[in-house]
Amino acid sequence: MRKQKILTVEPKGSLFYLKTYGCQMNKRDSEVICGLMAEAGYRITDDSAKADIVIFNTCSVRQHAEDKVWSEAGRFKKGKIIGVVGCMAQNYGQDIFERSPNVSFVVGPADIEKIPGIITKLSNDKAIFERKIFEIDSLARPEKIYHTNFYEDKNHAFVVISEGCSNFCSYCVVPYVRGHLHNRNYEDILKEIQGALEKGITRFTLLGQNVNAYKYDTLDFVRLLRLVDAIEGLEEFSFVTSHPRDTSVDLFKAMNDAGKLKKYLHLPAQSGSDRILKLMNRGYSRKFYLDLADNYRKIVKAGALTADIIVGFPTESEKDFKGTYDLVKAVRFNAAYIFKYSPRPHTEASRMADTVPKEEKEGRHRLILEMQKEISNKVKRREYEKPE
Numbered sequence: 419m420r421k422q423k424i425l426t427v428e429p430k431g432s433l434f435y436l437k438t439y440g441c442q443m444n445k446r447d448s449e450v451i452c453g454l455m456a457e458a459g460y461r462i463t464d465d466s467a468k469a470d471i472v473i474f475n476t477c478s479v480r481q482h483a484e485d486k487v488w489s490e491a492g493r494f495k496k497g498k499i500i501g502v503v504g505c506m507a508q509n510y511g512q513d514i515f516e517r518s519p520n521v522s523f524v525v526g527p528a529d530i531e532k533i534p535g536i537i538t539k540l541s542n543d544k545a546i547f548e549r550k551i552f553e554i555d556s557l558a559r560p561e562k563i564y565h566t567n568f569y570e571d572k573n574h575a576f577v578v579i580s581e582g583c584s585n586f587c588s589y590c591v592v593p594y595v596r597g598h599l600h601n602r603n604y605e606d607i608l609k610e611i612q613g614a615l616e617k618g619i620t621r622f623t624l625l626g627q628n629v630n631a632y633k634y635d636t637l638d639f640v641r642l643l644r645l646v647d648a649i650e651g652l653e654e655f656s657f658v659t660s661h662p663r664d665t666s667v668d669l670f671k672a673m674n675d676a677g678k679l680k681k682y683l684h685l686p687a688q689s690g691s692d693r694i695l696k697l698m699n700r701g702y703s704r705k706f707y708l709d710l711a712d713n714y715r716k717i718v719k720a721g722a723l724t725a726d727i728i729v730g731f732p733t734e735s736e737k738d739f740k741g742t743y744d745l746v747k748a749v750r751f752n753a754a755y756i757f758k759y760s761p762r763p764h765t766e767a768s769r770m771a772d773t774v775p776k777e778e779k780e781g782r783h784r785l786i787l788e789m790q791k792e793i794s795n796k797v798k799r800r801e802y803e804k805p806e
């Protein structure tokens with residue numbers, strides 16, 4: 419989960435305000451929306467009070483972001499065109515209109531191309547404005563949306579290499595709101611990078627929910643990394659997020675060899691208990707993860723390693739938690755993002771009883787957080803010693 423962000427471009431037509439909640443995928447989607455809106459002649463402002471159109475590009479991964487959107491959307495007066503787009507739009511569908519009656523349109527992640535047309539319709543036709551517009555049916559995005567050449571940062575660009583996810587981890591809403599894994603053609607990816615290079619951008623992050631499962635025809639993720647590494651003018655790049663099951667020694671070797679690739683791997687562990695990993699449908703064991711971390715450290719010289727951890731998953735016992743605590747202690751991540759489990763709609767885990775009490779989740783969260791803080795500080799102070 420990342421901080422909310424407001425994007426701005428030079429004013430030109432009707433004023434448009436866009437607020438982003440969630441991960442880098444959402445941030446990139448907001449750039450895509452800005453590019454499409456700018457192409458359609460709309461101007462973007464960072465002052466919501468002055469805007470004719472207010473759009474929330476939303477996240478459904480955690481309850482907290484959704485709560486913010488409900489309260490923000492409700493505070494605007496009638497008369498503005500208000501849209502909820504992205505994962506939360508897909509997740510709640512038409513219910514958003516009932517819960518937040520001043521919302522005029524709801525658009526899912528695969529339909530963002532339609533946003534400028536929807537706004538034009540709503541602006542020009544009062545009858546339509548009162549009927550509200552709802553689009554969440556598309557299965558895939560048209561490739562052209564990635565080529566508007568709009569990037570918020572002058573030096574760095576996020577480049578989506580794959581959309582959606584087919585892993586169905588039992589706690590995760592992503593496959594339900596972003597659909598199955600869909601890999602972009604590598605030629606389109608390289609073309610997008612080339613376009614950004616021509617704008618003077620030299621640093622890139624390859625993005626996807628599960629990047630290392632990338633495959634297009636016979637080209638896999640390792641070969642894609644080599645192609646990107648060879649691009650003339652590109653100075654540095656990285657990728658996020660990886661799934662342990664799709665991570666291999668070959669990937670580590672490629673990481674070590676690719677001169678322009680940042681030596682950084684975000685590899686969510688989620689739990690250190692085999693029983694909980696199974697309930698989470700993660701597809702690997704504690705030992706598999708520990709071996710991966712060990713190989714990464716041996717092969718990728720001076721490579722940083724970070725992870726996500728969930729505490730308080732349904733039925734997580736003291737013993738399960740200790741497994742996670744010990745894993746974090748053994749791996750000594752450079753940083754770890756610790757989350758307290760909360761059920762998300764549609765997911766398998768939401769049908770399990772949320773058995774770990776709130777206070778217990780908080781206690782477990784605090785324990786790992788404090789230990790990780792100490793480890794991270796040691797890593798920063800270079801007092802870090804590799805476990806035997």
Ligand code: SF4
Pocket residue numbers: 583584585586587590591592593627628661
């Ligand atoms: S790999 Fe699992 S946690 Fe990650 S996006 Fe896919 S379903 Fe969600």
